[in-house]
Amino acid sequence: RKKNLRLFPLAGESTALVYTTHGEPSQVIKLGTLQLPSLGDKSALVKMLAAPINPSDINMIQGTYAILPDLPAVGGNEGVGQVIEVGSKVKTVKVGDWVIPRDAGLGTWQTLVVLSADDLVTLPSDIPLLSAATLGVNPCTALRMLSDFEELKPGDTVIQNAANSGVGQAVIQIAAAKGVHTINVVRDRPDLSQLTDRLKVMGATHVIKEETLRRPEMKELFKFYPRPKLALNGVGGKSATELLRHLQSGGTMVTYGGMAKQPITVPVSALIFKDVKVRGFWVTQWKRNHGHSNMLDELCTLIRAGKLSPPACTEVSIKDFHKALDNAMKPYISTKQVLVM
Amino acid sequence: RKKNLRLFPLAGESTALVYTTHGEPSQVIKLGTLQLPSLGDKSALVKMLAAPINPSDINMIQGTYAILPDLPAVGGNEGVGQVIEVGSKVKTVKVGDWVIPRDAGLGTWQTLVVLSADDLVTLPSDIPLLSAATLGVNPCTALRMLSDFEELKPGDTVIQNAANSGVGQAVIQIAAAKGVHTINVVRDRPDLSQLTDRLKVMGATHVIKEETLRRPEMKELFKFYPRPKLALNGVGGKSATELLRHLQSGGTMVTYGGMAKQPITVPVSALIFKDVKVRGFWVTQWKRNHGHSNMLDELCTLIRAGKLSPPACTEVSIKDFHKALDNAMKPYISTKQVLVM
Known part of the structure; x- marks a missing residue:
């Protein structure tokens, strides 16, 4: 279990989709306001831009997935954000970079998040938003x-x-x-x-x-x-x-x-x-064993060549999360639900 | 399907366990006399010494195995024999050698058999009979x-x-x-x-x-x-x-x-x-792709070192084949049935 919701001194607020118990997403997911921790030397403040709802996100909320976060937790394992502030010792990402989470369980369904710079992977800046938001999984x-x-x-x-x-x-x-x-x-x-x-x-x-x-x-x-x-x-x-x-x-x-x-x-x-x-x-597990970078390069090359588009997506405001969760759980999903912040 | 029973001009007789239709071994296997073909340039006459009854032999007779011989056929896929005569162009085996079949489907439950020299693999002469008879599978x-x-x-x-x-x-x-x-x-x-x-x-x-x-x-x-x-x-x-x-x-x-x-x-x-x-x-399939020899060397080394004995065996005369087949098909087989010729 990984703690994805940290309780540090105030440094701003995030609007987040939080759950305090496992269960059906439509019942346990609530829109809440989280206090952000202050920015440490080695962390970055990230403004989330878009985050999809994947089947594994649903299983994680239901409590049936192989890895589960400590509760309470923020939903979502994938998404793209932009770095808006970095700690003094951060070398791997810079303000303005588009980033995706390195690992599952970090909680992407929120507007602002402070993460260790080590938890972030930078994407090239020429990748379209929906491709970037749905690239990592x-x-x-x-x-x-x-x-x-x-x-x-x-x-x-x-x-x-x-x-x-x-x-x-x-x-x-x-x-x-x-x-x-x-x-x-x-x-x-x-x-x-x-x-x-x-x-x-x-x-x-x-x-x-x-x-x-x-x-x-x-x-x-x-x-x-x-x-x-x-x-x-x-x-x-x-x-x-x-x-x-x-x-x-x-x-x-x-x-x-x-x-x-x-x-x-x-x-x-x-x-x-x-x-x-x-x-x-x-x-x-593969990313934990091998890292990301060559794989993302190969995918970005396909995206630039027009050979890899994101799945058919429906963009939904984070405030309309109930609609997005309902659509994501319909037996015949025709489009990927993507929360925009 | 492989033809294992060849109808050539007379050159002697073999006592063999033959089946003409697929079915329960106790019902379809008969003791018969086969006319041996004359010895070709590239073939060898082999006196079979001992041949086990393996589960795959039973399945082959029942007709449920992945490879099936043309019928009528002689039962058995494994066993050891001694070369008693070779054709004029045979270089790979010589009179006196102990040999095992290279492939499945050749029919080992018989006293004498003429086979292409290419179908035979020579064993070292210092391997005990029951080890040799049960080594190849x-x-x-x-x-x-x-x-x-x-x-x-x-x-x-x-x-x-x-x-x-x-x-x-x-x-x-x-x-x-x-x-x-x-x-x-x-x-x-x-x-x-x-x-x-x-x-x-x-x-x-x-x-x-x-x-x-x-x-x-x-x-x-x-x-x-x-x-x-x-x-x-x-x-x-x-x-x-x-x-x-x-x-x-x-x-x-x-x-x-x-x-x-x-x-x-x-x-x-x-x-x-x-x-x-x-x-x-x-x-x-493995032997068809890779051949035998290194594998047999490794096993013979273990046998000589006293580290690999044959399974617990019961030796039964080919004439008592009904008893051997019945024992081989009992739900709790305690010993391997080996036909001795």
Whole structure:
């Protein structure tokens, strides 16, 4: 557990989304005023600009996530802010810099925050606001999963479920930039054809419904594209088992989320006779082990080249947080909710 | 499918255990007489000495294995024979050599067999008969699983189920030779204390029942030994999930068998937050990709040093094959059935 709400002498006030107990976000999250600590030698005062609501933020508030802050805590793990004051010994960031948090659990859903300069990573100044606010978690997850598990060459295939999630949209774009085909699985929904069009514009090779994964027409698809070397699973349960079934021999399934709240069932024969590899990925741990910088450079290069856009976002004022939380928890999220301060 | 029963001009006769349809071994396996083909330039006549009945032999006869021979076929995939005649162009084996089959599916349950010299691997002449007959499948599986997935150092721990299987007994001995602790899970049975003693004499650090895996006393064990880096699963189902639960962060579970005929259930959180890796191993494919020789040298060195004995075996004449098959299919197999010719 990490303490993200510090009680130091007054140096100003922050408007923040705070929770004092774990529970349903709509019930436990309150808009409050926090006293800011005075600025230490090695800390920076950051004015938050925008911060998204990610599925892991919700799980953290519910108390079901792998890491939990000490309570009371400020919600949010990702976002971009601008440095407005720095302590006398701070060398790594300067006034005016755009910064994102180095680690999870620091509390980004607030207007002003004093953080240790060591907890901040500077972004280049030419990255658009929504890209910057949503860069540190989902595109990093997508990039690492596409880079670290299988060597993908142009013409290879990746299959993923939750293709409309923040990670999913980044996977589509980064894979397309590498010349890698994506087969994108989404749940059936009323606006399926618009969603399909939107994902195809991003670079999706195919967009299919969960039900189609079980149908013989999948075989037709693999007449035109090689079977996937890599499957990316943000759902779990049956959806994951279906992804696994379509992998080529020796391929890898990487799990980064479990939206269905069901474990993954792996046939023994797939492991032994198809040499399928079942792995997991957690970007928070990866960043703790490896740091940020090369990864952010690579993503910023894609953003500048017009090859990586932020997910479809809805900007909501921090004061309308109830609406944003409600939208973020709807079963079919069509846009990422981003709090603007 | 591989043709293992060749119909060439007469050059002698072999007594063989043949099946013409897939089904229960006790019903479909018949003792028959086969006409031997004449010896080609590049083939060898081999007098089989001893051949075990492995679980994969049973599955192959039942028709449920990943590779199946053309029918009619001779049973058995492993065994040792002696070369009694070679073709004029054969350089790799000579008369008198002890040989084992290079690949699965060649049919070892027979008294005489003509095989391509390329299908034979020579063993050193100082290896005892039962070791030689049971060397090519289970000890190879054990050695590779202990070598290729995690770097094990003396003092590390491996956990395995099916600890009394052919693979399990080889794992215990090879791990002990490397100074690696083994936690060995077996099903409860009437002769549990004798079995425990027998596995401990081989080098098992701990022998526990399946039920114990779910009990708090497991925690006590991990006060004395590090949590396992490697779990070896020959069972599947709940037993596999329990092994997985005890792995250390970043550890690997390797599945080589599915005795319980149930898939493996993997919690999403174990993959994401514990970075557990779920893999499979199939020795037949490994040998096709990599060949035999270094692996057999390493195992023969252990045998000569008295560190690797064959599993507890019962030798049965090929004519008493019904008894051997019945014993091999009992739910609690205490000894490996080996047909002697």
